[in-house]
Amino acid sequence: MTRDRKVGLILLVPLIVLVLGLTVYPIIQVISLAFQQQGLYSQESTFVGLKNFASVVNHEGFNRSLSNTFVFAFGSLALQMGIGLPIALLLNKEFPLRTPIRGVMLFSYLVPYVVAAMTWKFMFSDSTGIINYWIRWSGLPIPASPFGSLDWAMVGVIFVNAWKNFPFMVIVFLAQLQTIDRQLYEAASVDGATAWQKFYKITLPSLLPIMLVVGMLRTIWNFNNFEVVFLLTQGGPIGRTETLPLYIYRFVFGDFSLGRGAALAVIVFFILLVMSVIYWRLYERTQGRFK
Amino acid sequence: MKVASRYCALALFGLGLTAGGAYAQGIEVVRYLSQETDPAVVRIQRAWVDGFIEANPGTDVVLESAPAGVINQRIATYVQAGAPLDVVHSDPGTAARLAVEGLLAPLDDVVEALGGRDAFLNNRLLIVNDHVYAINQAATSPQLFYRKDLFEAAGIAPPTTWAEVRAAAKALHSDDVIGIALAGGENRMTTIMAGTMLWQNCHDFFDGDLNVILDHSNAVEAAAHYADMLQFSAPDAAAWAFNEPPEAFWSGRAAMVIHWHALDLMMRQNPAMVENIGIAPVTANKMRATQTGGRYVALFANSTTLETGKDWIEYIFTPENAADLTGMSPLLYPPATSAAMEALRSSDAPTVAAYGDLLFDTVYPAAVDGYSEILHAGGLDTETCELKTTGVVNPFTSVVWNSNLYARAVQKIAYEGADPAEAVAEAAKLLAERVEEARSEMK
Numbered sequence: 213m214t215r216d217r218k219v220g221l222i223l224l225v226p227l228i229v230l231v232l233g234l235t236v237y238p239i240i241q242v243i244s245l246a247f248q249q250q251g252l253y254s255q256e257s258t259f260v261g262l263k264n265f266a267s268v269v270n271h272e273g274f275n276r277s278l279s280n281t282f283v284f285a286f287g288s289l290a291l292q293m294g295i296g297l298p299i300a301l302l303l304n305k306e307f308p309l310r311t312p313i314r315g316v317m318l319f320s321y322l323v324p325y326v327v328a329a330m331t332w333k334f335m336f337s338d339s340t341g342i343i344n345y346w347i348r349w350s351g352l353p354i355p356a357s358p359f360g361s362l363d364w365a366m367v368g369v370i371f372v373n374a375w376k377n378f379p380f381m382v383i384v385f386l387a388q389l390q391t392i393d394r395q396l397y398e399a400a401s402v403d404g405a406t407a408w409q410k411f412y413k414i415t416l417p418s419l420l421p422i423m424l425v426v427g428m429l430r431t432i433w434n435f436n437n438f439e440v441v442f443l444l445t446q447g448g449p450i451g452r453t454e455t456l457p458l459y460i461y462r463f464v465f466g467d468f469s470l471g472r473g474a475a476l477a478v479i480v481f482f483i484l485l486v487m488s489v490i491y492w493r494l495y496e497r498t499q500g501r502f503k
Numbered sequence: 504m505k506v507a508s509r510y511c512a513l514a515l516f517g518l519g520l521t522a523g524g525a526y527a528q529g530i531e532v533v534r535y536l537s538q539e540t541d542p543a544v545v546r547i548q549r550a551w552v553d554g555f556i557e558a559n560p561g562t563d564v565v566l567e568s569a570p571a572g573v574i575n576q577r578i579a580t581y582v583q584a585g586a587p588l589d590v591v592h593s594d595p596g597t598a599a600r601l602a603v604e605g606l607l608a609p610l611d612d613v614v615e616a617l618g619g620r621d622a623f624l625n626n627r628l629l630i631v632n633d634h635v636y637a638i639n640q641a642a643t644s645p646q647l648f649y650r651k652d653l654f655e656a657a658g659i660a661p662p663t664t665w666a667e668v669r670a671a672a673k674a675l676h677s678d679d680v681i682g683i684a685l686a687g688g689e690n691r692m693t694t695i696m697a698g699t700m701l702w703q704n705c706h707d708f709f710d711g712d713l714n715v716i717l718d719h720s721n722a723v724e725a726a727a728h729y730a731d732m733l734q735f736s737a738p739d740a741a742a743w744a745f746n747e748p749p750e751a752f753w754s755g756r757a758a759m760v761i762h763w764h765a766l767d768l769m770m771r772q773n774p775a776m777v778e779n780i781g782i783a784p785v786t787a788n789k790m791r792a793t794q795t796g797g798r799y800v801a802l803f804a805n806s807t808t809l810e811t812g813k814d815w816i817e818y819i820f821t822p823e824n825a826a827d828l829t830g831m832s833p834l835l836y837p838p839a840t841s842a843a844m845e846a847l848r849s850s851d852a853p854t855v856a857a858y859g860d861l862l863f864d865t866v867y868p869a870a871v872d873g874y875s876e877i878l879h880a881g882g883l884d885t886e887t888c889e890l891k892t893t894g895v896v897n898p899f900t901s902v903v904w905n906s907n908l909y910a911r912a913v914q915k916i917a918y919e920g921a922d923p924a925e926a927v928a929e930a931a932k933l934l935a936e937r938v939e940e941a942r943s944e945m946k
Binding site for chain 2: 360
C-alpha cells in the first residue's frame with residue numbers, strides 16, 4: 213500500500229465512523245429490536261424470534277395502513293408532479309418578474325411541516341376557518357372541512373403534503389429543463405411539430421430520468437411522512453388516513469412496544485428497498501434508451 | 504447494548520449544559536420535566552425554582568418543559584438511554600405504569616412532611632403496595648360549560664341528565680351554532696369523554712382484577728349515546744381532539760362544551776366573556792360519575808439526587824406555592840391538600856375571585872363524583888352503580904387511552920352507521936388483546 217493510499221484511508225476514518233455511528237448502528241439496532249420483546253419503559257429485552265413480525269402483520273389495521281400508505285405516497289407524488297411540472301414549464305419561459313416569482317414559488321417548501329399543517333387545519337376549521345366559511349357560503353359539493361370527512365380526509369392530507377412539497381419538483385424540473393438544447397425545439401419547429409409534439413417528443417424524454425430520481429426520493433419521503441398526517445388527522449377518521457409511520461408510532465407510544473414498532477419499521481425499510489430497486493432499474497433502462 | 508445505552512446517556516447528559524456546569528461546581532441539580540407550557544404557569548414554576556434555590560443553598564432545579572403530547576416520548580427516551588431522570592410531571596396512566604414497573608421512587612416521606620396521607624384530598628395519591636409513588640397536582644374534573652344567553656333565549660335550564668343535554672343540544676343546534684362541542688376523533692379526548700359516559704351508564708373498561716369487561720349492553724348504550732350526540736357537534740368533529748371543543752366554545756360557535764379547564768385561559772385574556780358562561784356538573788344517566796384525572800408529580804428511582812428531588816416536590820406542594828398555581832389556573836389545578844384548599848379560600852388571585860362561589864360550590868365538589876379508574880380499578884360497582892375505593896392501581900388505562908378503540912367504536916356508529924353492539928364487541932375484543940400484549944411485556 214502506498215503512502216498516499218494510507219493517508220487517504222486515514223482521512224476517510226472520521227467519515228466511516230460517522231456513517232457507522234449515525235446510519236449503520238441505528239439500522240442494526242432497529243433490526244435487533246424487531247426480534248425482541250421490549251417495553252417502552254424497560255431496558256430489559258427477550259428474544260422472541262419472528263413473533264413481533266407475525267403480531268404486526270396480523271394486526272387489525274396493518275392491511276388498511278399499508279394500502280393507505282401507498283395511496284398517500286403515490287397520490288402525493290402524482291399531485292406534486294402534476295403541480296410541479298406545469299409550473300416548472302411556465303417558469304422556464306421568459307416573462308416579466310420571472311425571478312421574484314421563482315423565489316415566491318419556494319415559499320411552501322420553506323415552511324416547516326408543523327406550520328403548514330396547522331395553517332391548513334386552521335383554515336379548514338369549522339369554528340375559525342376562512343376556507344371552511346367560503347365553502348359553506350358557496351354551497352360547493354365538498355365538505356367544508358375535509359379532515360373530518362370519511363371520504364375526503366385522505367384527499368385533504370394528500371393535498372397539504374403536495375402543497376408543502378411541490379416546489380421541490382419545480383426546482384428539479386426547472387434545472388433539468390434549462391439543460392435541454394434549444395436547437396432541438398428550433399429543429400422541431402422547422403419540421404412543423406406542434407407544441408404538444410415538442411413536449412411529448414423532446415421535453416418529456418429529457419425529464420424522464422430526473423423524474424424517476426425525484427420520484428424515488430419523494431416516494432421514500434412520502435412513505436415515511438409522519439408529520440402531515442399526524443398533525444391533520446392523527447390517522448382518522450376511523451383509520452382512513454392511518455399510514456405505516458403512524459402505525460409505528462402507535463405501537464411504540466400507544467402500546468408501549470418497542471419490539472413491534474421496530475418490526476414494522478423493518479418491514480417499511482424492506483418495502484422501500486424493493487421500491488428503490490424498481491426505480492433504479494427503470495432509471496437504468498431509461499438511461500440506456502438515451503445512450 | 505448496555506455500552507450503547509451508556510453512550511446515549513452520556514450524550515443526553517452532555518446536552519444538559521446548564522446542569523453540567525452546576526454539577527461541576529458540586530451543586531445538587533434536580534431536573535424537573537414538566538408538561539406545563541402555559542407561559543403564565545411556567546412563570547410561576549420559575550419563581551418556585553428561584554425560591555427553592557434561595558431556601559436550599561447548593562441546589563439547582565433545571566426546568567424542562569415538554570407539551571403533554573410529547574412528555575411520554577421524552578420520558579421513554581431517557582429510560583431507553585439509561586439516563587437518570589429526576590422529577591417528572593406525567594399523566595396518570597403513565598405514572599401508574601411507571602410505578603408498577605418499579606421505575607419510581609417512593610414519596611412517603613414527602614407525603615408525611617406535607618401532613619400525611621389524610622391531609623390530601625380524595626384521589627390525589629398514587630399508592631402501590633402501600634407506598635406513595637406519585638402525587639396528583641391537577642386533579643381536574645370535566646364540567647359542562649354553557650352559554651347563558653343562548654339557554655336563556657331558548658328558555659332552557661342547564662341540563663343535568665343525558666336526555667336533557669340531548670334535548671338542549673338539539674334545540675340550540677343550527678347552521679350557525681353547534682349544540683354541543685364534542686370531539687369525535689379517534690383520540691384520547693374522545694376516549695375519555697366516551698369513557699365518562701360509559702361510567703355514567705354504570706359500566707367500566709376493567710373489573711377489579713384488571714380484566715377487560717367492555718363487551719356489555721351498558722357500554723353499547725353509552726357508545727350509541729355519544730355517537731348520537733355527535734350529530735349536534737361540528738361537521739368536522741370526526742377530526743377533533745382536545746383543543747377543538749374549547750376553541751369552538753371560545754369562538755362563540757358552540758352552545759355547550761364538556762371540558763376540564765376551558766375557561767382558565769379565557770378568564771385571564773377576556774374576563775368579560777366569562778360573564779355569559781355558566782358552569783354545571785357533567786350530566787348523569789344511571790349514575791353520576793366523572794373523570795378525575797390530572798398531572799402527577801413523581802420522582803424516578805434512578806435519580807442521582809433523590810433527596811433534593813423529594814425536597815423539590817415537597818416545596819411545590821406547600822399550600823403557599825400550590826395556591827400560586829391554583830390562583831393562576833383554578834380549573835386545571837385544584838388544591839391537592841385540605842390546607843391548600845383553605846389557603847385558596849382566602850386567595851386574592853383575580854381568577855379565583857372571578858369564579859367566586861362557582862369554584863367551591865360547583866367545580867371542586869365535582870371531584871366528589873370523580874372516579875379515578877387508575878387509582879381504583881374496579882371502583883365503579885356495576886351492580887349497585889356506586890363508586891368505591893379499591894386501591895387497585897391500573898397500569899393498563901394507558902392502553903385504553905392510547906389505543907382509542909372505544910373512540911373508534913363511537914366513530915363507527917356515528918359516521919359509518921355500524922351496529923353499536925358489533926362495534927363495541929369488536930373494540931372490547933381488540934382491547935382485551937392489547938391489554939394481554941401489554942401485560943406480557945410488563946416486568
